[in-house]
Amino acid sequence: MKNQLSHSKAVSLGLQHVLAMYAGAMLVPIIVGGALGLSPTQLAYLIAIDLSTCGLATLLQMWRNKYFGIGLPVVLGTSFVSVTPMITLGKEYGITSIYGAIIVTGLVIVLFAKYFSHIIKLFPPVVTGTVVMIIGLSLIPTGVKNMAGGASSPHFGSAQNLILSIATLGIILIIQYFGKGFWRSIAVLVGIFVGTVISSFMNPLNFTTVKEASWAHFPTPFFFGIPQFDIVPIITMLIVGIVIMIESTGAFLALGDITNKKLTPQDFEKGYRAEGLAFMLGGIFNAFPYSTFAQNVGLVQMSGVRNRKVTIAAGLILVLLGLVPKIAALATLIPTAVLGGATVVMFGMIVSSGIKMLTTVDFTNQNNLLIIAISISLGLGTTVVPELFSSLPSFIKTLFGDGIITGSLAAMLLNLLLSHKEKSVETSKDISLASQGGN
Numbered sequence: 001m002k003n004q005l006s007h008s009k010a011v012s013l014g015l016q017h018v019l020a021m022y023a024g025a026m027l028v029p030i031i032v033g034g035a036l037g038l039s040p041t042q043l044a045y046l047i048a049i050d051l052s053t054c055g056l057a058t059l060l061q062m063w064r065n066k067y068f069g070i071g072l073p074v075v076l077g078t079s080f081v082s083v084t085p086m087i088t089l090g091k092e093y094g095i096t097s098i099y100g101a102i103i104v105t106g107l108v109i110v111l112f113a114k115y116f117s118h119i120i121k122l123f124p125p126v127v128t129g130t131v132v133m134i135i136g137l138s139l140i141p142t143g144v145k146n147m148a149g150g151a152s153s154p155h156f157g158s159a160q161n162l163i164l165s166i167a168t169l170g171i172i173l174i175i176q177y178f179g180k181g182f183w184r185s186i187a188v189l190v191g192i193f194v195g196t197v198i199s200s201f202m203n204p205l206n207f208t209t210v211k212e213a214s215w216a217h218f219p220t221p222f223f224f225g226i227p228q229f230d231i232v233p234i235i236t237m238l239i240v241g242i243v244i245m246i247e248s249t250g251a252f253l254a255l256g257d258i259t260n261k262k263l264t265p266q267d268f269e270k271g272y273r274a275e276g277l278a279f280m281l282g283g284i285f286n287a288f289p290y291s292t293f294a295q296n297v298g299l300v301q302m303s304g305v306r307n308r309k310v311t312i313a314a315g316l317i318l319v320l321l322g323l324v325p326k327i328a329a330l331a332t333l334i335p336t337a338v339l340g341g342a343t344v345v346m347f348g349m350i351v352s353s354g355i356k357m358l359t360t361v362d363f364t365n366q367n368n369l370l371i372i373a374i375s376i377s378l379g380l381g382t383t384v385v386p387e388l389f390s391s392l393p394s395f396i397k398t399l400f401g402d403g404i405i406t407g408s409l410a411a412m413l414l415n416l417l418l419s420h421k422e423k424s425v426e427t428s429k430d431i432s433l434a435s436q437g438g439n
Contacts, residue, residue, distance in 0.1 A: 040209040072256065072259060073310060144340065209333075236398065
């Protein structure tokens with residue numbers, strides 16, 4: 001099948017990849033755009049450009065050459081790691097500062113991809129698993145608030161919002177339990193669609209934004225304005241970039257195992273560089289940072305189709321979808337409560353993925369337990385109690401006031417500190433045993 005896959009089959013399988021990641025690619029711009037107060041027209045643009053950039057980023061990874069592109073069957077999408085940092089930075093510094101920081105981060109990843117590929121051994125499963133868990137745990141409060149209608153909703157916690165969110169959640173669970181193959185892969189998308197239909201019987205949907213949206217629109221560089229380059233957003237986004245690289249490393253390793261390909265540091269280097277270029281595209285066209293989508297890795301494993309033609313087709317489909325704003329505008333009709341029911345599932349699955357990564361960790365090692373315990377406590381604690389750093393200078397408060405940043409930094413630093421200490425202790429023991437043997 002790998003060498004004899006027809007174009008029609010490649011397109012249909014590529015569409016399945018798009019459907020598997022579409023909900024995630026769509027939810028991030030809706031969450032961020034809603035939190036930053038974007039108008040329906042601006043939100044429709046954000047969704048459309050996000051889809052196109054997802055496709056371009058995927059094609060960059062597929063285009064394997066001597067400089068970039070890992071060549072594995074990966075599909076790139078908007079990283080959930082960036083959600084809360086972008087919202088925080090957007091409210092504090094403005095949306096143009098976000099995109100300046102994303103461009104700088106992409107450039108740094110491109111320039112230093114070679115060096116990062118050689119230090120990846122410093123981020124073992126205890127770090128990657130903990131970081132992924134923190135990402136999910138930090139996002140869950142946002143999902144729960146959306147279940148109630150959104151933090152700023154005048155009908156927060158109303159019976160109608162709870163019915164919609166629980167109904168959406170229930171539909172997703174039913175499809176996951178009874179469905180098979182393709183249907184299970186699009187359970188979230190079906191749940192959102194049915195939840196929106198149910199909502200339309202409670203309150204008629206407003207199709208004004210869809211009617212006003214054009215049928216075709218080409219990406220506009222710097223749609224929201226000329227990027228600003230402020231130091232705190234840049235530092236914050238650099239940390240987000242490192243976390244995304246760690247997250248993508250796990251996906252690369254999983255795909256290498258699925259495709260029976262032994263990855264070299266050069267492969268990782270080209271993979272990271274492609275993601276750095278994707279960051280820069282996101283900054284220029286006012287979209288998002290991008291990373292390899294875990295759900296698509298699972299789809300490759302489940303379907304058994306490893307042909308690159310499939311993911312190339314997925315990338316082209318995403319680009320075309322993004323060039324039709326009217327399709328993207330349909331996503332603005334989704335009620336916040338319906339999104340809440342879907343995101344709670346997705347964010348919870350991120351936590352589950354982190355737990356799965358941690359199953360390979362040696363829990364008899366007390367240091368590993370400390371890394372997990374302290375990192376998750378700080379990450380979740382900062383998310384729930386953001387005023388923890390309220391008395392500190394504004395730049396420190398912005399930088400560490402995000403649970404994902406705080407928890408991820410804690411995991412990385414604790415691993416470096418404790419693993420170094422452990423090696424020092426082992427070295428001392430070896431020297432002591434050697435001296436005893438000499439005596």
